[in-house]
Amino acid sequence: MLWQYAHVSLLITNIGELVTNAPRDAVSVSSPGPFEAIADAAIVLDAGLVAWSGPAAEAPAADEVVDAAGRAVLPGFVDSHAHLVFAGERGAEFAARMAGLPYSAGGIRSTVAATRAARDDVLRSNLARLAGEMLAQGTTTFECKSGYGLTVADEARSVTLAGEVTPEVTYLGAHVVPAEFDGDVARYVDLVCGEMLAACAPSAKWVDVFCEDGAFGADEARAVLAAGEAAGLQPRIHANQLGPGPGVQVAVEAGAASADHCTFLSDTDVDALAASGGTVATLLPGVEFSTRSPYPDAQRLLSAGVTVAIASDCNPGSCFTSSMPLCVALAVREMRMTTAEAVWAATAGGARALRRTDVGHLGTGARGDLIMLDAPSHAYLAYRPGVPLVTGVWRSGERVA
Numbered sequence: 327m328l329w330q331y332a333h334v335s336l337l338i339t340n341i342g343e344l345v346t347n348a349p350r351d352a353v354s355v356s357s358p359g360p361f362e363a364i365a366d367a368a369i370v371l372d373a374g375l376v377a378w379s380g381p382a383a384e385a386p387a388a389d390e391v392v393d394a395a396g397r398a399v400l401p402g403f404v405d406s407h408a409h410l411v412f413a414g415e416r417g418a419e420f421a422a423r424m425a426g427l428p429y430s431a432g433g434i435r436s437t438v439a440a441t442r443a444a445r446d447d448v449l450r451s452n453l454a455r456l457a458g459e460m461l462a463q464g465t466t467t468f469e470c471k472s473g474y475g476l477t478v479a480d481e482a483r484s485v486t487l488a489g490e491v492t493p494e495v496t497y498l499g500a501h502v503v504p505a506e507f508d509g510d511v512a513r514y515v516d517l518v519c520g521e522m523l524a525a526c527a528p529s530a531k532w533v534d535v536f537c538e539d540g541a542f543g544a545d546e547a548r549a550v551l552a553a554g555e556a557a558g559l560q561p562r563i564h565a566n567q568l569g570p571g572p573g574v575q576v577a578v579e580a581g582a583a584s585a586d587h588c589t590f591l592s593d594t595d596v597d598a599l600a601a602s603g604g605t606v607a608t609l610l611p612g613v614e615f616s617t618r619s620p621y622p623d624a625q626r627l628l629s630a631g632v633t634v635a636i637a638s639d640c641n642p643g644s645c646f647t648s649s650m651p652l653c654v655a656l657a658v659r660e661m662r663m664t665t666a667e668a669v670w671a672a673t674a675g676g677a678r679a680l681r682r683t684d685v686g687h688l689g690t691g692a693r694g695d696l697i698m699l700d701a702p703s704h705a706y707l708a709y710r711p712g713v714p715l716v717t718g719v720w721r722s723g724e725r726v727a
């Protein structure tokens with residue numbers, strides 16, 4: 327029955343609040359614009375894209391109609407930082423941390439060992455489960471890093487598997503120095519910049535490095551990002567999570583799309599991000615929540631004019647949530663972002679951090695990625711924390727959850 331496959335346009339109308347973040351410069355349809363919401367709105371999706379949005383009273387006709395009954399509609403979340411290719415779990419480590427007890431079962435190295443030992447189908451089904459969780463909670467675009475393989479073959483396998491679930495694949499061979507390279511960081515960095523990079527670059531878009539005391543220093547981070555760029559990858563970085571350090575400066579020097587964590591920043595770091603013109607500060611409040619650590623100062627960044635994104639950092643160690651609604655609630659309640667700032671950071675901000683112009687907003691021509699909340703406004707994401715408010719998800723114009 328061929329008619330089933332003909333494309334149909336969809337009108338969602340009677341929307342209580344439509345968050346668009348629409349580009350202000352309608353000519354270029356480039357980056358998302360500032361936070362913008364329309365009351366009593368409608369939106370038309372056609373051929374996978376946003377074809378029209380505006381007041382419900384002015385909506386054009388479409389083949390199919392969905393009545394939102396006063397609910398809010400938002401762009402799908404863009405989660406620009408996640409570590410999903412792994413095996414095993416670390417629930418006991420978390421419980422010990424919360425109980426204030428020492429725990430020495432290996433931390434990240436236990437995940438590396440489990441990941442190396444896992445069959446492809448185990449890693450693949452774990453990835454599918456987490457990607458499904460994300461979609462059900464409104465995440466329509468996500469980034470996924472390697473970094474628990476740390477051998478040439480295991481990193482290459484990780485980026486290949488990540489590429490089966492997202493185009494935003496990040497090569498993170500420089501996540502941690504594996505045990506077999508203890509005391510010889512330089513030799514491991516050579517591997518990361520050489521044979522391992524060559525094996526991973528064809529399947530990745532981004533290169534990342536964990537620049538922190540006890541991981542990789544400024545010169546090592548510069549070497550990893552430069553080698554990645556020479557292999558056609560774009561830089562991003564883990565920076566200033568555990569203490570002050572050079573990570574943000576390295577990010578700005580390298581023209582990185584994003585410096586992630588940004589928990590411990592000097593005034594010079596904030597100024598550098600503000601002046602960078604393209605390096606987003608990606609905040610990961612689920613990490614501070616899950617490790618009972620101080621949160622980054624979001625308002626300091628925002629008032630300096632830095633572009634701020636929020637992401638989950640979903641990983642089995644420091645933060646095992648895939649929930650962007652939780653991250654929005656934490657950003658509002660713990661980092662004192664306004665509800666509008668937090669929702670913008672979780673949608674348009676994430677798009678900026680991935681240098682994507684087609685997602686994170688619902689301007690005309692954007693990808694038809696949107697979520698409906700069982701609530702009248704975006705503010706309910708923080709007002710009703712922990713309640714599953716995402717009641718519908720559309721990706722490329724198709725209802726998927």
Ligand SMILES: [Zn+2]
Binds near residue numbers: 564
């Ligand atoms: Zn991370």
